[in-house]
Amino acid sequence: MLEPWRSNISGYSRLLLAKLFPRDYSKELAKTAHCPPLLGIETTNICNADCVFCAYQYMERPKIIMDFDLYRKIVDDYAECGGRNVGLAVTVGDPLLDPRLLDRIAYGRSRGMQGFGFFTNGILLHKFAQKALLTSGLAALHISLAGFDRETYKKIYRVDIYHRVIDNTVKLAEVNNLLGRPVKITVSVRSSLPIRQLIKTEDYRRLRSLGVPVEFAIRYDSWSGKIRPEDLQGVMRMRPLPQKKQPCGALWFGATVHADGAFTVCGCRDLDGTSELTLGNLKEQSLHDLWTSEKLQHIKRHFTTVLPDICVDCTQYSPVSILNSWHFSLIRDIRPLAVACPEHA
Numbered sequence: 582m583l584e585p586w587r588s589n590i591s592g593y594s595r596l597l598l599a600k601l602f603p604r605d606y607s608k609e610l611a612k613t614a615h616c617p618p619l620l621g622i623e624t625t626n627i628c629n630a631d632c633v634f635c636a637y638q639y640m641e642r643p644k645i646i647m648d649f650d651l652y653r654k655i656v657d658d659y660a661e662c663g664g665r666n667v668g669l670a671v672t673v674g675d676p677l678l679d680p681r682l683l684d685r686i687a688y689g690r691s692r693g694m695q696g697f698g699f700f701t702n703g704i705l706l707h708k709f710a711q712k713a714l715l716t717s718g719l720a721a722l723h724i725s726l727a728g729f730d731r732e733t734y735k736k737i738y739r740v741d742i743y744h745r746v747i748d749n750t751v752k753l754a755e756v757n758n759l760l761g762r763p764v765k766i767t768v769s770v771r772s773s774l775p776i777r778q779l780i781k782t783e784d785y786r787r788l789r790s791l792g793v794p795v796e797f798a799i800r801y802d803s804w805s806g807k808i809r810p811e812d813l814q815g816v817m818r819m820r821p822l823p824q825k826k827q828p829c830g831a832l833w834f835g836a837t838v839h840a841d842g843a844f845t846v847c848g849c850r851d852l853d854g855t856s857e858l859t860l861g862n863l864k865e866q867s868l869h870d871l872w873t874s875e876k877l878q879h880i881k882r883h884f885t886t887v888l889p890d891i892c893v894d895c896t897q898y899s900p901v902s903i904l905n906s907w908h909f910s911l912i913r914d915i916r917p918l919a920v921a922c923p924e925h926a
């Protein structure tokens with residue numbers, strides 16, 4: 582899945598900005614020393630699509646739904662660290678396949694959490710009561726589509742279900758509008774067709790008339806070499822490999838717990854939780870201990886000289902010097918450790 586928390590600025594503009602205006606954000610980043618500003622919780626790594634551009638097809642982890650007691654422990658750990666922002670973004674998988682999705686949001690809210698945004702392919706949206714989903718506390722929903730016709734969807738997502746997805750999306754947007762737009766719904770298009778063709782379609786116009794923003798991806802990540810140019814179709818192109826002259830922002834903003842409890846600082850690309858960016862497992866260890874571990878500090882300090890193996894061929898890299906208002910708001914939301922967890926005072 583593509584992570585919903587990225588800035589709207591394209592990857593290229595972000596890299597250019599970092600090059601032209603390098604900034605020292607060490608003071609801001611120091612405020613994250615005791616707690617990740619955002620915690621992704623992958624409540625399931627199962628998916629019901631098989632997109633050509635996604636490494637889900639190569640995942641070797643068992644496909645599971647996260648145990649609810651483990652989920653509670655993770656949220657409790659995060660609350661004790663001082664964290665408030667939870668994303669249900671997965672490394673791969675679709676959160677709508679989790680039958681207790683709304684219970685998880687409710688439990689998170691009961692512990693003072695907010696956010697809960699996620700990407701979905703929307704295939705199962707009709708299984709949820711729309712009002713319950715839209716008023717659950719979910720802040721943002723990114724629905725991904727392969728374009729606006731059945732054949733393209735079949736080619737790129739490799740399931741024949743376009744009409745249901747567009748129907749689900751339109752109905753949800755209509756109810757969201759009636760409720761005063763409690764959820765920021767965005768459609769993200771990963772298509773083999775050119776944008777000029779996509780924006781002429783009737784379904785694109787329907788979504789726009791409902792006020793739904795539609796974003797288009799053109800460049801695709803290789804998932805550290807797993808996805809190759811020949812996997813892509815039509816106008817889809819691979820991203821070029823960027824130089825990595827600063828630590829990657831994921832080391833501060835990409836903390837994610839996999840469905841089996843494995844804790845990685847790169848929820849974007851640590852597909853199997855087997856890289857050096859996986860620091861331990863929250864079944865047995867505390868989030869605070871892993872986040873403050875010497876191993877992570879070492880990776881951050883030496884990133885540019887001893888690149889972790891998983892980062893060498895990664896085109897998803899985003900230098901840490903490009904923080905935007907969204908990153909700052911996440912940092913501001915972190916509570917001091919003494920307030921979050923009196924026993925650490």
Ligand code: SF4
Nearest residue numbers: 628630632635674702
């Ligand atoms: S829907 Fe998402 S997780 Fe599933 S295969 Fe496509 S990109 Fe990957």
Ligand code: SF4
Nearest residue numbers: 829831847892895898
């Ligand atoms: S360079 Fe890529 S793999 Fe490494 S931390 Fe950044 S996004 Fe993750």
